[in-house]
Amino acid sequence: MAHRFNQTNIVACRGPWAGHISNASNLCGKGWNVCSWKESSMLKQITWNEATTIEGCYAYDASQDGGTCKPCISDHWGSDDLAAVGKSCQHQNLMSKSCIGLGKIDASCCVDSLLRRACTYRPGIASGVLCCKKEAIPSLPQVRVIVDKSNFIIGENILLVCQVSNAKGPLNIAWLKDKTLIKVEEINKNSQSKLSLNKINHHHNGEYTCLATNDDGTSQDSIKIRARGHQGCAAGDNRLPRKYYNISACPGRWKGHIKNGGNLCGDNFQVCSIENVQSLNEISWKDLFFLEGCFSYDATHNSKQCLRCKETAVMAGLGRSCQYKLKPKGCSRHGYLYSKYSKKAKNKCTYNKGSTTGVMCCRIPSKKEVIKGIYCIAYVILLVKMEDTASIGIIYAFANSAIMEMPVNSRTVHKSIMHIKVSGIYRLPS
Known part of the structure; x- marks a missing residue:
């Protein structure tokens, strides 16, 4: 019958084994194995009193040569003392360190490796082995x-x-x-x-x-x-071809004035206004013809100038379903395109079911783009002051290219500054 040591997961099991002591796990129950030097922290739970009063001598896979705790090696004279506990063990030394702490007990020792019997079972020397309960290794997914x-x-x-x-x-x-x-x-x-x-x-x-x-x-x-709108529409349903990087036609309704329709625009886009008219003019007639519906923006047509949409005015729009008047002036080169409202409507800058399909959204220039344009202009102006006409043409072309990458509302301001500064000494390309 196995003996269990107090408050430990260690039991003493009787029986012989063949070969090295590490092969004696057949004496242990399921979920247990022969104790070894690896379980020294567990072995230290055995008190000296228990280790010397239990009947028999129970070995475990360890060598305590020189007060150490290491593997028992059958062919190494410095690691061939077979560690054990029990009243019948022949070698006991209270003052030496060991795997169980203070006090060393061996089943056999000294020259076992030379006699080729180290770490093995010998009748009359060992009664059995110490078995330690295997620690469950968590198998987390x-x-x-x-x-x-x-x-x-x-x-x-x-x-x-x-x-x-x-x-x-x-x-x-x-x-x-x-x-x-x-x-x-x-x-x-x-x-x-x-x-x-x-x-x-x-x-x-x-x-x-x-x-x-x-x-x-x-x-x-x-x-x-994080879902992102494609080509400037919050819902990702831009009705314009993808080639218009800075402009999007976004279907949907909004509340209040057209300027509040930004909920239909994607990240870094806003409702187009009079500042974006030149950008809107980049849309070709062909693409405008195939743009189903009427998409509004914050502007109103006027015979003299292009203004932001006012309640009593007619809200500008783009699309084949917009009302159309062919006039040379207005906010768009395409003529007077606007959303249809009844004459009794008090506010004509709002969403009107049946006549407004959505809004036009324009890209907001990034700080990088603005800074890049400013640097280009500054360099051109510097060349003008130096009267370096040979370099102005090349640098102007580069600066113009950089500015053309920006949305039109920022692009126009930058180009105007360059024209004013350069035109005095250099003939600008048409």
């Missing part, structure tokens, strides 16, 4: 969330896949969005779960977390989703 896209464009579909590996036992997989549990149709199939996000918009923005749980615990991995 390893979780990885992968996504089929690197950019999250509004209106597109996204598939999130949670891959789980190294999971033992029953496995449960769950998805959370911003720490709130969400329902998933396909889950826990072949240690993976799929989460489909269809026609994403800003409501899908957030942090998506996959939780995998088994008997040993829970692991997780997360990914952040």
